[in-house]
Amino acid sequence: MIGLLLFFMGVTAPAVHGELKNVFTSDDRVVMPSSGAPWDYIGKVISSEGTCTASLVGRYLILTAAHCVLQEDGMTVVSNLRYHHHVQNGVSQGSSSWTHLYWGDLDYNGEDWAILRLEDPMGDSHGFFEVEPRSFDEDEDFHQSYTAVGYSGDFRNGR
Secondary structure: OHHHHHHHOOOOEEEEOOEEEOOOOOOOOOOOOOOOOOHHHEEEEEEOOEEEEEEEOOOOEEEEOHHHOEOOOOOOEOOOOEEEEOOEOOEOOOEEOEEEEEEOOOOOOOOOOEEEEEOOOHHHHHOOOOOOOOOHHHOOOHHHHOOOOOOOOOOHHHO
8 A cells, every 4th residue: 555655656766876766767757737636635745854745645644755754764753844735836735734653664665655644634625545455466567557646856846
């Protein structure tokens, strides 16, 4: 389940020797007109460390990558962390701080996930992904069945 949504979020790996590395093999990304579902369920977590894509997965819940919300020690939350909903051209349709954080680990082995409980019920007004448990092993056509979406820092400056 977590891996599936992280795939949806278009996660990119951090810079290695100053160069951004894409998690996926080819880069055929295009700008999408983003109104209506599922685009309305996507936003950004923004902190003092940078930005990452996040997905609304419940009334109060967002899913993102653990490396986006934790410092390198894997235990300390980055400072000034806030969720900004449906950001287009640098303008957000609302934002919320968080109250609780649950996470896997930072090893990029399928456990690099974090779920944040927001202070405000953003899913009530914007909707959210309805998550169903699924394993990558159950779907041999995974890459043909799903689309990665997200704000990538190496594509149009993440806008």
